[in-house]
Amino acid sequence: MQHKDQELRARADRAIQEYQNVVESDPYRLHYHVMPPVGLLNDPNGLIHWNGTYHLFFQWMPFRTGHGAKFWGHYTSEDLIHWKWEPIALTPSDWYDKDGCYSGSAVEDEGQLKLLYTGNVKNEQGERETYQCLATSQDGVHFSKKGVVFELPQGYTPHFRDPKVWKHDDHWYMVIGAQKEQEGTYKGCAVLCQSTDLSEWTFLGELAASGSDSVGDLGYMWECPDLFHLDGKDILLFSPQGLEPQGMKYHNVYQTGYMLGKVHLDQVHFEHGDFQELDRGFEFYAPQTTLDDKGRRILFGWVGVPDQNEESHPTRAYQWIHNMSIPRQLHVVDGQLVQTPVEEMKRLRQHNVHIPHVRLAHERKQWEDVKGQAIELLLNIEALSDDAIFEMNIRQHARFIYQSKERRLTLERHSFAHGRTESRSCRLSELKSLHLFLDTSCLEVFVNGGEEVFTSRIFPYPEEESIVFAVRGEAQIDLKKWDLQATRE
Structure with missing residues (x-):
């Protein structure tokens, strides 16, 4: 699908050029936050510090300020504050991602930068299909798609996406946000897969799930999971959908939060505490973290929430919408995830x-x-x-x-x-x-x-x-x- 890829890249580049003056004339354009050059930005993807450079990919719709078949936009930085626009990393140009290159992550392997992402497909009957896909790069800028590396396992709906990948000992692990049908209702969960080469994956099972005794009712879908070790704790960060307001909690359409505990990879089990909201504001969702070469756990979040008044943002009149948070460093203090602006x-x-x-x-x-x-x-x-x-x-x-x-x-x-x-x-x-x-x-x-x-x-x-x-x-x-x-x- 090389021709389709080139066509989509050309269209996106034309959109940037056509609307550049309109976008930059917006008085609400930001000074020091990451924004799209045009169109819609949402989830941060592929956040990684590789060969001395920070790479921040993101879900991007260049042709309008609404959602659709997403691209992966790409910025790089040497210092986390000045960002350079790079060539588009991924376009929805192949059969397995034609309706969107959905969220995912980046890892270093054998001297290459490799992306794992979800390919979104709507078939001829309008039904959703989902595929976990791989792309690789020698220089961190130009990527070659390698196709599907993992398909939907039995027992889960096609709402199965957003792989976050890391290496532990001699194996790669991938946590994915998922949804399963249970007794006539939908339950969100985070599942775990394992690989030795990033190309062939084995499904291991569920790390945590809504409706279980340790979690309780925690929504019908868990998006954008991120699992990492920090300050002696394992942390599962994710964005559940379907929570009802409780007192001061859960007043956005969808939430983002975390659970602290200990992961047993060999048993596919996560001992954890209660779910805690990560941000109390009106717009924050789908954050992703990485470990940089200074040993810091760095987080970016999307300053937006899906299905929450996006049509009313005044920046849409200037052909752009949404931005990233400033980069934050994470610590665990007294059983709580603490966020501070990076130095x-x-x-x-x-x-x-x-x-x-x-x-x-x-x-x-x-x-x-x-x-x-x-x-x-x-x-x-x-x-x-x-x-x-x-x-x-x-x-x-x-x-x-x-x-x-x-x-x-x-x-x-x-x-x-x-x-x-x-x-x-x-x-x-x-x-x-x-x-x-x-x-x-x-x-x-x-x-x-x-x-x-x-x-x-x-x-x-x-x-x-x-x-x-x-x-x-x-x-x-x-x-x-x-x-x-x-x-x-």
């Missing part, structure tokens, strides 16, 4: 403003130098009265509210879908700090050193740059703010 983000800082040890009592406060569209802000809470309500208003469009008595932190925003105020919340033992990254229309806030994270898109008036603080009760704060350099031309 490299500090290289973007300029024009530091420091306002130390400010005491606030029943007042609103605004500083002329504390504002902007692309900024980093570090707020340390040095003291807070037991009855205090602390607020931070961001560009008159989003607001963080912490209620000391209830120990509840809430993010409110004006919905871009219907204009009303909507909120997401979590409970804290106390509020110690808010570390905020604001980038025109993307907001990422790391709470208490990454104990909780809120990731969301916001679309304020472009000229509105104010940050306003308010306290009912008493507080003492230490505030640092930096403008952040743009990493795109």
